[in-house]
Amino acid sequence: MTSLPSGITLFERGWLSSNNILLEDDEQSLLVDSGYFSHSAQTISLVRAHLGERSLSRLVNTHLHSDHCGGNAALQQHYPELKIFVPPGNSQHVFSWDPVLLSYEPTGQNCPPYIAHGALDIGDSFVAANLRWDILAAPGHDPHSVMFFNQSHGILISADALWENGFGVVFPEIEGVDAFDEVESTLNFIQSLDARLVIPGHGSIFCEVDDALKRAYKRLNYFKEAPQKHALYAAKVLLKFKLLELQTCPTSIFKAWARNTSYLHLLQTKHWPSMSFDHWLNMLLEQLQSSNALAIEDEAIINK
Ligand SMILES: [Zn+2]
Missing domain, CATH: 3.60.15.10 (Ribonuclease Z/Hydroxyacylglutathione hydrolase-like)
Incomplete structure (x- = not known):
């Protein structure tokens, strides 16, 4: 100690x-x-x-x-x-x-x-x-x-x-x-x-x-060596941080918050330019769900 x-x-x-x-x-x-x-x-x-x-x-x-x-x-x-x-x-x-x-x-x-x-x-x-x-x-x-x-x-x-x-x-x-x-x-x-x-x-x-x-x-x-990995990490940190604050949030409201968050747009347009923002956001949420950082249930996103 x-x-x-x-x-x-x-x-x-x-x-x-x-x-x-x-x-x-x-x-x-x-x-x-x-x-x-x-x-x-x-x-x-x-x-x-x-x-x-x-x-x-x-x-x-x-x-x-x-x-x-x-x-x-x-x-x-x-x-x-x-x-x-x-x-x-x-x-x-x-x-x-x-x-x-x-x-x-x-x-x-x-x-x-x-x-x-x-x-x-x-x-x-x-x-x-x-x-x-x-x-x-x-x-x-x-x-x-x-x-x-x-x-x-x-x-x-x-x-x-x-x-x-x-x-x-x-x-x-x-x-x-x-x-x-x-x-x-x-x-x-x-x-x-x-x-x-x-x-x-x-x-x-x-x-x-x-x-x-x-x-x-x-x-x-x-x-x-792979700046996109940092971008992915940064985006997930921003999403998880908000969820730590909100704990639980209707999915539509959480996604609206993300759409209004300019740092997320900067990350997406620079590192995933061929993906739409919504598609990219869904991909991140799915990855966070599979790593047990959040759960998506009944139209709500829940911090885990
Ligand atoms: Zn800091």
Whole structure:
């Protein structure tokens, strides 16, 4: 059983929400990432159960995908003195709230607007849980993602740049922007850190960092050689993510949501141009059904 230094608590969440990491010392209580909006009540109760009467003073986001900052607004409402800091690359889109450029509209996901008090500085550091955390750039999964690294304990908060088994969907690739090389350079960078323990954006903490990196490189090479496989994976993740949110949905409404989700159209037109959108969507739903990720019963799609 791997243990974290005192002052660090991991709230390991299901896949719809990112993990949340609470860093506490005498000066402040700081949360890394806030999960998806539909889990906000659970996020608040996890934080409250831990902090008691103490207030949450700071929230930093590794990146601005809806599953990492969907609870920002609710936490801000619950803790009015909370200060939120976001990665610099798309902070302007938070300040002026642009749900298209922040990916919420094109992914068909939800993220309630919140007030950010500032942008994190790449190369800067902050102290939390009595430890110094360096703010590092981690482009690839998201061009503006950051990670936090504590050198003295070798702890890396990796977000979706490295999981125990792989890494997150490479979102720029959905938009037709080459980003597999960025994933690779971020993996190389992680390797150079010699981290001893990784707290990923999803899943459990792990210490076998070299093994995780090997699996991540293997997965990256698989995608590089066959970008359509990545596109298929990305499309299935978008569908499954929505179903995790809805749990059960009339098939016609789910398909209407998919038809309105521009990232799905980008994937289909680029990688399956000879198929109609509806035909392609049916193929994906059938594949998800055969892999037991969902069930289609009585005109409804059910999450499994
Ligand atoms: Zn993400």
